[in-house]
Amino acid sequence: MLRFLLKWKTKILMTENHHASEQRHYQLWNETGLKNIKPDSVRYGEYPEGWDVIKDINRIINPFIQSRILEIGCGYGRICRAFSPKQYLGMDINAQAITRAKTLFPQYKFQHAQYVDKYPNADVVFAYTVFLHMPEHTVHDVIKNLGNGVEHVFIAEIMEKKTWDQNTQSNYDDAERFHAVYQRTPEEYVKLMEQHRYYLSEEIIKPYHYYAGAKIHFLHFRKMPAPPKILCHQAEWLKDPHLQFTGLYEDGWVHPHFSITLSNTVDDAHLVIEGLYPANPDLRSNITLEIRNETKQLLYASLNPGHFNFKSNEHMKAGIYHLDVSINPGVDLPPPDARHVGFFLKKIGFESNSSGSGNVVKKIYTKFRLKTVRK
Ligand SMILES: C[S@@+](CC[C@H](N)C(=O)[O-])C[C@H]1O[C@@H](n2cnc3c(N)ncnc32)[C@H](O)[C@@H]1O
Numbered sequence: 001m002l003r004f005l006l007k008w009k010t011k012i013l014m015t016e017n018h019h020a021s022e023q024r025h026y027q028l029w030n031e032t033g034l035k036n037i038k039p040d041s042v043r044y045g046e047y048p049e050g051w052d053v054i055k056d057i058n059r060i061i062n063p064f065i066q067s068r069i070l071e072i073g074c075g076y077g078r079i080c081r082a083f084s085p086k087q088y089l090g091m092d093i094n095a096q097a098i099t100r101a102k103t104l105f106p107q108y109k110f111q112h113a114q115y116v117d118k119y120p121n122a123d124v125v126f127a128y129t130v131f132l133h134m135p136e137h138t139v140h141d142v143i144k145n146l147g148n149g150v151e152h153v154f155i156a157e158i159m160e161k162k163t164w165d166q167n168t169q170s171n172y173d174d175a176e177r178f179h180a181v182y183q184r185t186p187e188e189y190v191k192l193m194e195q196h197r198y199y200l201s202e203e204i205i206k207p208y209h210y211y212a213g214a215k216i217h218f219l220h221f222r223k224m225p226a227p228p229k230i231l232c233h234q235a236e237w238l239k240d241p242h243l244q245f246t247g248l249y250e251d252g253w254v255h256p257h258f259s260i261t262l263s264n265t266v267d268d269a270h271l272v273i274e275g276l277y278p279a280n281p282d283l284r285s286n287i288t289l290e291i292r293n294e295t296k297q298l299l300y301a302s303l304n305p306g307h308f309n310f311k312s313n314e315h316m317k318a319g320i321y322h323l324d325v326s327i328n329p330g331v332d333l334p335p336p337d338a339r340h341v342g343f344f345l346k347k348i349g350f351e352s353n354s355s356g357s358g359n360v361v362k363k364i365y366t367k368f369r370l371k372t373v374r375k
Helices: 002-032 053-064 095-104 136-144 168-173 186-194
Strands: 069-072 088-092 109-112 124-128 152-158 198-208 214-223 244-248 253-264 270-277 287-293 296-303 306-311 319-328 343-356 359-369
Touching (some): 002 168, 053 124, 088 095, 136 186, 152 186, 152 198, 198 253, 253 343, 270 287, 270 296, 270 319, 296 306
Parallel strands (some): 069 124, 088 109, 124 152
Antiparallel strands (some): 152 214, 198 214, 270 306, 287 296, 287 319, 343 359
């Protein structure tokens, strides 16, 4: 009971802190007005990026817009001309910037936003040098609040492993009034977005000339198709109460990252996995497979397209194992299927070589095989 109350109290305190931090961010952007939307650059003028921002962003994003693009953190509309006025909606918390955008680009739509808003539906969402000014919990809340129809999310900003200033309160109190920066790497965004069922589809890197040596990463995320709940109707062991999984399709394909909880009934077993990596014409890097049990890496292997079969070196005790399986890179199945998958899973489970009366008997525990379902 006491633990429950403590947990509850911690949650309330955290929510209060989050709320206070969001208030500060909101006030700071509104009080600084147009001052910090982009760096002032005598050399580069309106586009300190140093390249044709409108043309290149149009080229990167436009092919994915079917009906509407929502730009979150549009500032005073600096980028809106990359898109058609009929398809575009820009939102920003900064009231002065929104007023300015409406004056500069009267043919485009702009809307003043709450710090975390209930965003109108769109098929593409774009945030350009915005999320790096938000603490992680806000980025989660923003993504959570996107409309159901959002198939593509483009996050573009400088992404590198660097600890920048994250102290919102002291920045708020500072006479210079500057904005906190929560720098994240592309890998951190991939993890964050996967929690909301978006996978990284492509990454484009452009220079940011104003900041010597800096680069803007465009991360293009796509919505994962929802995996069906049922894996295989026939298998008895599916009734095992310990078995839980995410990211497995009924027909045997798995997401590039999937998880499964299996019970191993014997001591001294090895983890086994068998599958098929399909032909991938876009393959530009090594294929790697990793299996982790919480923080521990159980298996890491490189493989080639085609059939694979691995066994971990680790001697596993009996128990319940929550396995996270990742394969990199994922593959797009040919249309009309077009699912983004990791590989075709044939078997995963625990195997043990236990000796009985002098003979080595191979026993397989909690293993499953998937049948190909052809329609
Ligand atoms: C560095 S500026 C970039 C503006 C614009 N994307 C551009 O490149 O010109 C960041 C913008 O994000 C906006 N912003 C910050 N937090 C926001 C939030 N939670 N929701 C919407 N906009 C936000 C700020 O008001 C500011 O206009």
